[in-house]
Every structure is written in C-alpha cells, then in structure tokens.
Amino acid sequence: MKTVYKRPKLLKEAHFHYCPGCGHGIVNRLLMEVIEEMDLQESAICVAPAGCGMLLYNYFEIDVLESAHGRGAAVATGIKRARPQSLVFSYQGDGDLAAIGTAEGFHAANRGENISVIFVNNGVYGMTGGQMAPTTLLDQVTTTTPEGRDPVLAGHPVRICEVFSKLDGATYLERVAVNKPAAVKKTKKAIAKAFQRQLDGLGFSLVEILAPCPTNWKMGSIESCQWIDEVMCKEFPLGVVKEVRGGDRPRAEAPGGAATGKGASCS
Amino acid sequence: MKRLMSGNAALGEAAVLSGCTCYFGYPITPQNELTEYMARRMATSGGVFIQSESEIAAINMVLGASVTGARAMTSSSSPGISLKQEGISYLAADELPAVIVNMARGGPGMGNISPAQSDYFQATRGGGHGDYKTIVLAPGSVQELTEIVPLAFDLADKYRNPVIILGDGMLGQMMEPVDFDNLQRPPDYEKDYTLTGAKERPARKIHSLIFDTKLQEEHNWKLFRKFRLMEQNEVRYETYLTDDAEMIVIAYGFGARIAKGAIKRLRQENLKVGMIRPVTLWPFPAKALRDMAKTVNDFFVFEMSTGQMVEDVKLSLEGRGHVHFYGRPGGVVPMPIELSRIIARHYIQAQAGGRRRKR
Ligand SMILES: Cc1ncc(C[n+]2csc(CCOP(=O)(O)OP(=O)(O)O)c2C)c(N)n1
Numbered sequence: 351m352k353t354v355y356k357r358p359k360l361l362k363e364a365h366f367h368y369c370p371g372c373g374h375g376i377v378n379r380l381l382m383e384v385i386e387e388m389d390l391q392e393s394a395i396c397v398a399p400a401g402c403g404m405l406l407y408n409y410f411e412i413d414v415l416e417s418a419h420g421r422g423a424a425v426a427t428g429i430k431r432a433r434p435q436s437l438v439f440s441y442q443g444d445g446d447l448a449a450i451g452t453a454e455g456f457h458a459a460n461r462g463e464n465i466s467v468i469f470v471n472n473g474v475y476g477m478t479g480g481q482m483a484p485t486t487l488l489d490q491v492t493t494t495t496p497e498g499r500d501p502v503l504a505g506h507p508v509r510i511c512e513v514f515s516k517l518d519g520a521t522y523l524e525r526v527a528v529n530k531p532a533a534v535k536k537t538k539k540a541i542a543k544a545f546q547r548q549l550d551g552l553g554f555s556l557v558e559i560l561a562p563c564p565t566n567w568k569m570g571s572i573e574s575c576q577w578i579d580e581v582m583c584k585e586f587p588l589g590v591v592k593e594v595r596g597g598d599r600p601r602a603e604a605p606g607g608a609a610t611g612k613g614a615s616c617s
Numbered sequence: 618m619k620r621l622m623s624g625n626a627a628l629g630e631a632a633v634l635s636g637c638t639c640y641f642g643y644p645i646t647p648q649n650e651l652t653e654y655m656a657r658r659m660a661t662s663g664g665v666f667i668q669s670e671s672e673i674a675a676i677n678m679v680l681g682a683s684v685t686g687a688r689a690m691t692s693s694s695s696p697g698i699s700l701k702q703e704g705i706s707y708l709a710a711d712e713l714p715a716v717i718v719n720m721a722r723g724g725p726g727m728g729n730i731s732p733a734q735s736d737y738f739q740a741t742r743g744g745g746h747g748d749y750k751t752i753v754l755a756p757g758s759v760q761e762l763t764e765i766v767p768l769a770f771d772l773a774d775k776y777r778n779p780v781i782i783l784g785d786g787m788l789g790q791m792m793e794p795v796d797f798d799n800l801q802r803p804p805d806y807e808k809d810y811t812l813t814g815a816k817e818r819p820a821r822k823i824h825s826l827i828f829d830t831k832l833q834e835e836h837n838w839k840l841f842r843k844f845r846l847m848e849q850n851e852v853r854y855e856t857y858l859t860d861d862a863e864m865i866v867i868a869y870g871f872g873a874r875i876a877k878g879a880i881k882r883l884r885q886e887n888l889k890v891g892m893i894r895p896v897t898l899w900p901f902p903a904k905a906l907r908d909m910a911k912t913v914n915d916f917f918v919f920e921m922s923t924g925q926m927v928e929d930v931k932l933s934l935e936g937r938g939h940v941h942f943y944g945r946p947g948g949v950v951p952m953p954i955e956l957s958r959i960i961a962r963h964y965i966q967a968q969a970g971g972r973r974r975k976r
C-alpha cells in the first residue's frame with residue numbers, strides 16, 4: 351500500500367486546541383512538514399505570537415520562544431543576529447503583525463533581516479473573541495464593529511505584503527491561503543521557498559496566509575473556506591507580491607547571514 | 618593605563634570587555650554616547666549592533682539574543698525605559714539574563730535631559746507588570762562603572778534575570794579618568810536553557826504563558842525564592858565616616874557624590890555626619906541601616922527626586938530612628954554647599970532636641 355499522507359514526526363501527538371475548521375492547525379502542520387522535509391529541525395527556532403497561534407509550542411518538536419504581542423520580528427531579529435546559523439521564523443497573526451507589531455515587522459523587513467515571517471491573516475482578533483483587526487474587510491461585522499467596519503471610523507483593511515513590498519529589504523512576499531487542497535499545497539511551497547531563501551541568505555521573507563476563523567466569522571467551516579475565495583481574496587489577492595532574485599540583491603549578504611540546512615527536498 | 622572617557626563610553630567598553638556581544642539601542646539623551654560607542658566598538662569586535670526602531674524593539678532584540686545564550690545589553694533614558702518595561706517583564710518571566718542601562722533624566726513625561734533620580738520606584742519595584750524584581754546597580758563614578766558592568770553581566774547570568782544599571786545624565790556624560798586594568802570578564806555559565814536548535818537534545822520551549830493558575834502560582838513562588846536569594850547574597854553598599862556619626866546620610870549614585878562633598882564640609886565644622894551609599898538599590902541594604910540604628914538616631918535621605926528611596930529607608934528602619942529628607946527633582950543638581958547647609962540645620966535641631974548616639 352502506498353502512503354500518500356502521514357503525520358510529520360515533528361508535529362507532536364497532542365490535540366490541537368484550535369476550533370474546528372480553523373486555519374492555524376493546517377499552517378502548524380505545514381510548517382512541521384516543511385522543516386522535516388528540509389531537515390531543518392536541528393537548526394530551526396520559532397518565535398510564537400500572542401494570538402490563537404501562541405500555544406504552537408505544544409505541537410512543535412522544534413525550539414520555540416514565545417514573544418510578547420507583536421514583537422515577534424524584533425525577537426527573531428535578536429535570535430538571528432546572535433545565531434546566523436539557525437533558521438529563524440516568527441509566526442504572527444494579523445493583530446500581532448499588522449497592528450501592535452507593525453513597527454517591528456516593518457523595520458525588520460526594511461533592514462532586510464534574514465528571517466522569515468509566517469503571517470496568518472484571518473481578518474479578526476481570534477484569541478480575544480473576534481474584535482476588528484487591521485485586516486478586517488469593510489462592512490465586516492466583528493464584536494467591535496457591530497454595524498460592520500466603517501472606513502470613516504475604523505480605517506481600511508491593511509495589505510501587509512503590498513505595504514512591505516515598497517521596502518528594499520523585503521525580498522520575498524507571497525500571499526497564499528489554506529481554504530482548499532490546492533491552496534494548501536501552494537502554501538507549503540511558499541513556506542519552503544521562504545525558508546530556502548533564508549538558507550541562501552537572501553534576506554527578509556514573509557508568507558501571508560489567508561486562514562479561516564469560523565468561530566468569529568460566525569460561519570460553518572466550509573462556508574468559511576468559500577468566503578475566502580469569494581470575498582477575502584478580492585481584498586487580498588493571492589500570489590507572489592514581490593520576489594527579488596539572489597543576484598538582484600543590492601547587498602551581498604543579508605544581516606544574520608545564511609542559515610545551515612541539509613538542502614531542500616521540497617520544491 | 619588611565620584614559621579620559623565619558624561614563625557612557627566607559628560603560629560601553631566595560632560591557633564589551635565583560636563579554637557583551639549584542640547591543641541594541643535607540644537614541645535618547647543623555648545616553649547617546651553609549652549607543653554611538655557601541656556602533657563603533659561592535660564593528661571592530663565582531664559583535665552585533667542594531668539601532669532599533671524603538672526601545673520596545675531593542676529590548677525584544679535583547680530577549681532574542683539572550684535566548685541564544687549571548688550576553689546582550691540595551692540602554693536608554695527614562696522615557697525609553699518606560700517603553701522597555703514590557704520586555705523586562707518578559708525577560709524576568711522567562712528567566713533570561715540581560716543588562717539594561719538607564720541614564721535617567723528629569724521627568725515625568727518628556728521632562729528634560731538633566732540628571733535626575735526619579736526612576737527609583739520604577740527600577741526597584743520591577744517596573745513592568747507582574748510579580749518580579751530586577752537587581753538594580755547604582756554606580757557613583759565612571760571608574761566604578763568598570764566594576765559594576767561586569768558584575769551586572771555576572772549577576773544576570775547567575776540568576777537568569779534582568780539587571781538594571783541605574784545612572785543619570787551626569788554620570789553618563791561627564792568625563793573622568795578611567796582604567797580597565799582590573800576588569801575581569803565574568804565566567805561563562807553552563808546554560809542548559811538556550812534555544813539553539815533541537816540538536817542532540819529534545820526541543821525546548823520558553824514561554825511565560827501559564828494558563829494553569831496553580832502552575833503560574835508555583836512559577837511566581839519559584840521566582841520569589843530566587844529574589845529572596847538575591848536579597849540574602851547580593852546586597853552591596855559603601856559606608857563613609859559612619860564610626861562616630863551622629864547622623865547618617867543615605868544617598869546613591871551621583872547624589873552620593875554631592876553628599877560626600879557636603880559631609881566633608883560638615884566634618885570640617887565638627888559635625889559628625891557619615892553616609893551609607895547603597896550600591897544595590899534592590900536588594901536594598903536594609904539590614905545595614907537597621908544595624909546602624911542601634912547607635913544612630915538620625916537618618917538623612919538625599920535624592921534628586923521628591924522622595925522615593927526615602928520610603929525604603931523608612932521600611933528598613935521600621936520606626937527605629939528619625940528620617941529626614943531633602944530632595945531636588947526636575948533635573949536640578951544642587952551643590953555640596955547647599956546640601957551641607959540643609960544637613961547642618963537638621964543636625965543641629967536633632968542635637969538640640971537631645972538626640973545623640975545611643976552608646
Ligand atoms: C500587549 C498586549 N495587548 C493585548 C493582548 C491581548 N491579545 C492577545 S492575542 C490578541 C490579538 C490576536 O489576534 P491576531 O494577532 O489576529 O491572532 P489570532 O488570534 O486571530 O490568530 C490580543 C489583542 C496581549 N496579549 N498583549
């Protein structure tokens with residue numbers, strides 16, 4: 351019998367605390383798959399956020415440091431500069447990266463820190479009960495926009511990839527989703543690419559992942575996945591937003607240098 | 618060999634000689650010379666220097682560097698230290714070493730850029746949220762910095778806890794002759810907690826989120842026991858002319874230098890005044906004060922603030938002795954002659970009231 355799917359060894363045999371249909375579980379699994387396939391478990395260091403992803407250290411069989419809300423990119427910067435040989439990535443939600451931690455993310459990108467940011471965009475503050483996030487769509491109802499997000503009062507959705515794309519230090523920015531099998535595959539590829547680029551010393555990479563939060567969207571799991579395609583993707587178009595090839599980089603090497611891995615097996 | 622250096626630059630050199638390989642900072646007067654010194658020095662020593670986007674980012678970079686086992690430092694002045702409190706709380710919760718320098722200035726708010734001692738409460742009470750303490754070292758001269766800095770890195774590693782060096786704009790910016798001849802690089806500690814990748818060992822996780830209240834309580838008591846150890850082992854202070862003193866001045870940092878000048882004058886007039894200078898503001902030399910109260914009745918606290926350490930003096934004495942206070946907040950630095958006049962007035966009144974050494 352041919353094995354078509356197995357649980358990555360790096361994903362602990364623990365039950366996810368995520369709600370049914372949540373995107374975090376998929377992203378967690380993909381990360382462990384990629385790290386396992388690229389043989390990076392001995393060098394990987396993950397910075398966990400404040401947000402629904404914060405307990406990922408209960409599932410990851412790699413070194414994890416929790417950071418304060420929004421500070422992931424700064425913490426990852428400190429780790430990477432002190433240990434350039436490690437693969438360093440932060441895992442951050444949209445409140446974490448696009449609100450309270452905008453400055454840390456923006457400037458890590460601008461300095462071209464040789465780190466990767468895994469950015470889970472579910473359009474709401476999941477952990478605190480479904481308040482508006484900077485990425486909440488116009489007219490979207492949340493607990494703090496009970497009549498729908500009104501741009502006059504609450505501003506517009508923030509497109510982090512597009513904002514960061516203006517920064518010379520950011521060299522790889524891609525927006526993907528985890529709402530259907532083909533999209534999940536693409537997400538895995540994007541993560542692997544971000545990590546490979548870090549190994550190659552190419553500087554700051556960020557993978558923005560549109561992920562369902564059925565609980566706070568007040569939708570079923572399937573409906574949430576459809577909503578990503580039909581509504582969310584209109585505001586946040588999928589695809590590579592920026593990719594600077596190695597030779598195009600203005601500086602020979604990103605700060606923090608290259609990480610060590612045993613080569614990528616994930617294409 | 619003696620060199621003429623500002624306190625800020627000397628601090629930077631002492632940090633590098635103490636094994637600090639990572640420095641992160643954001644400009645703010647009166648500590649800019651330190652950030653600038655580190656920019657140059659780290660480039661030649663092969664260390665890490667980042668001018669961060671904020672003090673919040675800097676302290677979190679320190680946290681990241683510290684978790685890999687590196688000796689890491691950040692510095693700022695009062696308003697920036699307020700921003701660092703979040704990170705200091707996490708460092709304490711995660712039990713990670715770090716050295717944080719505060720060259721304090723007048724406040725609250727933006728205040729000014731003159732020397733002040735009004736961050737005492739913030740430094741000695743933890744400063745951020747939650748049940749924790751940091752060791753607070755208060756050097757009084759540029760030369761003393763060269764002893765304090767390695768000590769700070771050593772204590773941080775020894776207890777796995779952030780350590781604060783509390784100076785002020787005067788200490789940071791004045792130039793004094795200094796040598797590093799006796800500076801000993803603190804020993805390297807066995808670090809079995811660092812995150813370096815799960816190679817030939819199980820994966821590690823470091824976090825301060827503890828949902829289970831019983832476990833959080835146990836973590837709090839564990840930290841508490843560590844803080845109690847610090848209180849038992851790490852109190853440091855200097856005494857000056859205390860043997861025959863009728864009145865003891867308590868002052869720290871630059872304030873203690875002004876007080877020393879004042880005491881020299883008072884001694885010329887045969888007023889028997891001595892001094893206890895706390896070097897660790899936390900843990901506070903409470904026992905030294907209580908012991909002194911066996912023979913001395915009058916304690917005179919001088920601070921460049923409206924009175925913060927004076928509360929620790931009262932707590933330490935527990936009612937044994939009269940506590941006098943003189944403060945100059947707002948960045949005002951009084952001359953020794955001013956302070957000596959005030960002390961003399963209090964001294965003469967105390968003597969007139971019949972209070973003498975109990976012996
Ligand atoms: C300084 C601070 N402010 C607020 C919080 C509370 N808090 C925890 S997670 C969170 C937002 C999480 O939203 P997001 O980053 O979008 O992640 P999600 O839970 O949706 O995955 C907030 C506000 C905190 N932990 N720290």
Ligand code: SF4
Nearest residue numbers: 368369372402476563
């Ligand atoms: S609240 Fe939303 S983001 Fe959080 S676990 Fe539930 S579904 Fe996932």
